[in-house]
Amino acid sequence: MDALQVFVAARVELLRYAARFTGDAAEAEDVVQEAWLRFCAATSARQLDEPTGYLFRIVRNLALDMHRRRARENQLFESEASAATAAVPSDAPSQQAYLEARGELAMIHKALAQLPVRTRRAFEMHRFEGRKLVEIAAELGISKSLAQELVMDGVELCKKTLRRRD
Amino acid sequence: MKTGADESGISGDLSRQASAWLVRLEDAPENDVLRAQFLDWVATSHAHQAAWEETARVSDLIAAAGPLPWGKPFLPTSSARRGWFAPARAFASLAAAVCIAWIAVPYGAVMLRADAITGIGELRQVKLQDGSIAQLAPGTAIAFNNDAGGRRLSLLQGEAWFDVAHDKARPFKVIAGEDTVTVLGTAFSVRKTDSGAEVAVQRGHVVVAAKGAHSARADLLAGESALVDGDAVTRGTIRPDRVASWREGVAIIDARPVGDVIDRIRPWYRGYISARGPGLTSRHVSGVYDLRDPDLALEALARAHQITVSRVSPWLRIVTVQ
Numbered sequence: 104m105d106a107l108q109v110f111v112a113a114r115v116e117l118l119r120y121a122a123r124f125t126g127d128a129a130e131a132e133d134v135v136q137e138a139w140l141r142f143c144a145a146t147s148a149r150q151l152d153e154p155t156g157y158l159f160r161i162v163r164n165l166a167l168d169m170h171r172r173r174a175r176e177n178q179l180f181e182s183e184a185s186a187a188t189a190a191v192p193s194d195a196p197s198q199q200a201y202l203e204a205r206g207e208l209a210m211i212h213k214a215l216a217q218l219p220v221r222t223r224r225a226f227e228m229h230r231f232e233g234r235k236l237v238e239i240a241a242e243l244g245i246s247k248s249l250a251q252e253l254v255m256d257g258v259e260l261c262k263k264t265l266r267r268r269d
Numbered sequence: 270m271k272t273g274a275d276e277s278g279i280s281g282d283l284s285r286q287a288s289a290w291l292v293r294l295e296d297a298p299e300n301d302v303l304r305a306q307f308l309d310w311v312a313t314s315h316a317h318q319a320a321w322e323e324t325a326r327v328s329d330l331i332a333a334a335g336p337l338p339w340g341k342p343f344l345p346t347s348s349a350r351r352g353w354f355a356p357a358r359a360f361a362s363l364a365a366a367v368c369i370a371w372i373a374v375p376y377g378a379v380m381l382r383a384d385a386i387t388g389i390g391e392l393r394q395v396k397l398q399d400g401s402i403a404q405l406a407p408g409t410a411i412a413f414n415n416d417a418g419g420r421r422l423s424l425l426q427g428e429a430w431f432d433v434a435h436d437k438a439r440p441f442k443v444i445a446g447e448d449t450v451t452v453l454g455t456a457f458s459v460r461k462t463d464s465g466a467e468v469a470v471q472r473g474h475v476v477v478a479a480k481g482a483h484s485a486r487a488d489l490l491a492g493e494s495a496l497v498d499g500d501a502v503t504r505g506t507i508r509p510d511r512v513a514s515w516r517e518g519v520a521i522i523d524a525r526p527v528g529d530v531i532d533r534i535r536p537w538y539r540g541y542i543s544a545r546g547p548g549l550t551s552r553h554v555s556g557v558y559d560l561r562d563p564d565l566a567l568e569a570l571a572r573a574h575q576i577t578v579s580r581v582s583p584w585l586r587i588v589t590v591q
Contacts, residue, residue, distance in 0.1 A: 105579075111329045114333070207330055208330070229292065229296075230331055231336045251296075255288040258288040258331070259288055
């Protein structure tokens with residue numbers, strides 16, 4: 104499996120794991136997304152023996168780091184560079200992989216932002232909420248085939264946006 | 270321009286067709302007919318596979334990116350998103366789809382003529398009217414006739430192991446395409462290939478006749494094997510306890526072309542395996558491969574030199590042999 108597949112397969116567990124440290128679902132989201140970027144950078148630099156375990160360690164470090172930073176902010180202190188920052192590989196290829204991965208995620212979000220409201224809602228229900236086409240059709244008051252077309256429009260726009268980068 | 274419409278309702282350019290497959294397969298992961306149609310579609314050409322590769326990757330990236338918060342302007346560098354959601358459920362449903370038992374791609378005409386068939390990854394033991402036993406490998410179809418003309422078993426597709434009930438008066442013949450294997454009472458396996466057949470004897474004595482211009486034949490005893498390719502018969506040896514090792518879910522390979530090994534893995538894999546590259550016929554490998562875990566078997570192959578396996582969604586594996 105490539106890095107992205109390892110990450111996507113572990114994502115649900117990673118979010119649960121991160122939320123145990125942050126205590127906050129939205130912050131867990133941020134931690135997990137940042138973990139993907141660092142994981143991507145690390146796998147570009149070398150072959151990992153235990154990629155999933157490594158991914159969980161990144162999440163743990165980032166979540167603890169966020170927790171510490173929060174504590175410091177509360178004390179109105181901001182001091183040394185965070186521990187997790189040290190986990191960002193500094194060599195050029197992995198740095199580049201980090202930036203590329205961040206660029207890809209930003210492009211997906213850029214594409215989503217451009218979708219018409221109804222299309223975006225259909226796309227999100229299907230891709231992120233695991234809803235069936237018939238449910239989407241019922242909620243939006245459209246036919247099942249139109250619901251499918253709308254989701255496909257979203258996927259196609261993501262593809263086109265990513266292609267333009269190349 | 271809309272092109273490529275078929276009975277499954279998939280139309281548009283290849284990219285849009287691939288997107289339609291993504292949406293429809295996830296929407297109905299239990300739909301075996303749809304999955305069989307998808308396998309046909311992805312097997313059409315390298316361009317179809319490339320379109321699926323892109324779509325599967327973009328689908329993963331979408332899952333990794335997660336939803337954009339509503340009511341907030343898009344900020345290119347911000348990673349701030351809010352809202353708990355069921356992440357990557359789309360992927361999870363894809364993965365779940367593979368775990369659901371899958372009924373094999375229809376064999377079309379072969380199925381209509383067959384008395385017994387097996388699906389992907391399925392082993393089946395059949396007792397024939399004469400008391401003989403046929404054990405079918407996955408993706409196999411057989412037809413049996415026991416009449417005045419004698420005992421005739423047609424191996425329409427795939428591979429089977431036989432333990433033939435002894436009957437001197439009525440020889441037992443296995444017909445695999447143009448080739449015939451004749452026996453009295455013995456245990457052996459026959460595998461039908463694109464251009465001939467492969468026979469291995471575990472016990473007793475069989476006669477292999479290639480129905481070519483020279484009508485070559487070979488007498489085989491226990492521990493002997495024959496590979497029939499067109500008119501040519503190549504003899505070999507095999508440990509009798511290793512005949513039809515697929516019955517135990519393993520392929521024991523002794524210096525065979527990579528393409529041949531992949532052909533043995535195919536009937537066990539629920540998706541489509543695309544094999545490419547000049548080394549498919551020229552490069553030979555040896556080893557023991559776990560057929561019950563085709564991905565593991567492909568990984569083991571990949572550890573040999575210059576073979577790469579890429580996994581594209583749960584349904585497509587691309588093996589490149591340099």
